[in-house]
Amino acid sequence: MARKLPTHSLADWQRNKPQAWHVTRALDALRRAVPAKWRAALDAAGLGQIESDGPEWLNAYDALQAVEKFDADFGQASRWELDDAQICGMAKRLAYEVGTLDACALREGLNLQERVDSIYMLIRAVGVREHGPLAGEAGIKRTLEAAWWRRVLRRHVARVVEAGEIRLGLVNRRDGGYVSNKGLQRRAEQVLRNAATLKRTLYRNEAGQVFNLGELSALSNSNPVIRGGELMTRIRGAEEYADHRQHIGLFLTLTTPSRFHPVKLVNGGKLPVPNKRYDGRSTPRDAQAWLCKNWARFRSHLGRRGVQLYGIRVAEPHHDATPHWHAMVWVEDEEQLQKTVAGLHRYWLSDDGDEPGAGANRINIKRLVGGGAAGYVAKYIAKSVGHAALADHLDVVQGELFDVETCDMPGHRRVDAWAATWGIRQFQAIGMPAVTVWRELRRVTEDQAEDIRIGRDGDMSTWRAWVACHRWGKTPGTIEGGGVSRADWCRFMEAMGGHCRKRGQWHMGLARRRVPLGTTNAYGEEVTQGPVVGLETQQGRWLVSRRMAWRPVVQEALGAAPAAADAPVLAGAAPEPEQGADRAPLAPAWTRFNNCTARKSDALLRQIFGRGRHEKEDWTPGSPTRSDAEWRALGTNPTPFY
DSSP states (O other), rough: OOOOOOSSSSHHHHSSSOHHHHHHHHHHHHHSOTTTTTTHHHHHHTTTOOOOOHHHHHHHHHHHHHHHHHHHHHHHHHHHHHHHHHHHHHHHHHHHHHHHHHHHHHHTOOHHHHHHHHHHHHHHHOOOOOOOOOOHHHHHHHHHHHHHHHHHHHHHHHHHHHHHHHHHTTTGGGGTTOOHHHHHHHHHHHHHHHHHHHHEEEEEEEEEEEEEHHHHTTTSTTTHHHHHHHHHHHHHHHHHHHHHHHHHEEEEOOOGGGGOEEEEEEETTTEEEEOTOOOSSHHHHHHHHHHHHHHHHHHHHHHHHOOEEEEEEEEEOOOOEEEEEEEEEEEESSSHHHHHHHHHHHHHHTTTSSSSTHHHSSEEEEEEEOOOHHHHHHHHHHHHHHHGGGTTOOOOOTOOOOOETTTTTTTTHHHHHHHHHHTTTEEESSOOHHHHHHHHTTTBBBBHHHHHHSSSSHHHHHHHHHHOOOOOOOOOOTTOOOOOOOOOOHHHHHHHTTTSSSSGGGSSSEEOOOOOTBBBBBTSSSSSOOOOOEEEEETEEEBBBBOOEEEEEEOOTSSOOOOOOTOOOOOOOOOOOGGGGGOOOOOOOHHHHHIIIIIGSSHHHHHHHHHOSOOOOGOTTTTOOOOOHHHHTTTSSSSSOO
């Protein structure tokens, strides 16, 4: 393909001037390079067609320029369409090349920064953009691992190829929406790989039971049913909290300017057509960044004016994969309501606010009336985590739930693939206590909460928060006479201090295990924070989470062919770990110390947390308050753990 017209001589012109067969050859080469689905888009766009008016060479030249522009815009997407086996092979080669490059740099006597710069040059030569910063020796060690390259390449391939599909208008309502079929297949393969890895990985707990990580994952918040139920519990609790205080609720729908939308719907929302206002380069990640930037500016605007805004927001895709937000929020009074509405219009219309339909479509605000606010967002949560997740959590007033289906695939599967491809956070709480504290408090045993309640401090807030986090069945218990009780986010918010508090002002925060000075990770970076081991109240009291100790199990026979019935048993061979219904916990230890009193003893607390600011010897009347230097001399950190 000639980038410039041949003007060296007349003979050169006659020999190399653009002709129709040049266009045909270039178009055939392009059609062979692009994915099969793109060929229909090439034909629909009329790429390579030669006009009949004017000189033939000029029309051929224009057609060649159009083909070249398409290759420049979308060639990366066609060249990066790799399957996972190709990605893994490429990752191994690149890790080897980094090792060779760094060895040459060391031989030449380059300093650390020059070695890092040489690796940056290799990454740019490959064409990868989103890889994160590489700092010092730790960054070099990361790039020497094929696993690091696999993660980077998988993300890069998914986003580059998907961006090409979106920019061509191939992701729309007619073809399923939200994500391309190739992107959906890529996500399904990733889920299967992850599930197989979890199933192969075995861990043994301190009771001697062996579980694979797939079983343990199903019990965590990664299970869509658990995640959906927890979200509905928080939404319902926030609504009850607002109703008790007569706060005003708003349901917001926030979208982006039309330049982020490659496709629009006409004919009553049934026919997708290309959007002429689309800028030709924006991706869903760019649109999400626009929403986040304006939301941050809007929150700062409200903070300067004393507006207390709290609630939850949900990010979901339009049919063409462009994200938009739904938010259910509350403010304290009418004055704050007016400031909130004015702030939304100010920031959401500050960018292309004069384009047609911006005022009517970019912001939609509804006032929540008559209760049942959870019903407003139930269908959006179901669209993101699945219909079955909310079967037991519908609101009784407005609990209409939509089972979203697109073509032959449940809608939530496509939404999950969309969010995973573009790294978009789907749910985010606003102005409410951290859900991590809620989850940790559910691990705390009753005797610890009771000890704080009846102790010297008489900490009823911690007790109320602990009660609110737990669900009690029909069997009579010790809490308020027993009976049926559900987990109550409203009471938890009240016990934690309400709404819109700063991070250090909530009643409880996370407590982490102390990390010895000089501790480093596998890449040589200093570790400054230990794992979460419990909670700490504002008064400095500790609550230890109920956790079991787990150790990985090396099971070499897993996945191997079963041994014959008469095969000899090797002496000293480790038996295969029991799983399923056959596994049973070890008998409890005889000593009561391990089972009951250890978590309440000062020795165990000091082993986990170090010496604290509120030891029993400090409770005696008249004991002087120690200075920070004295606390350090005692071997503890004077600062709080959260």
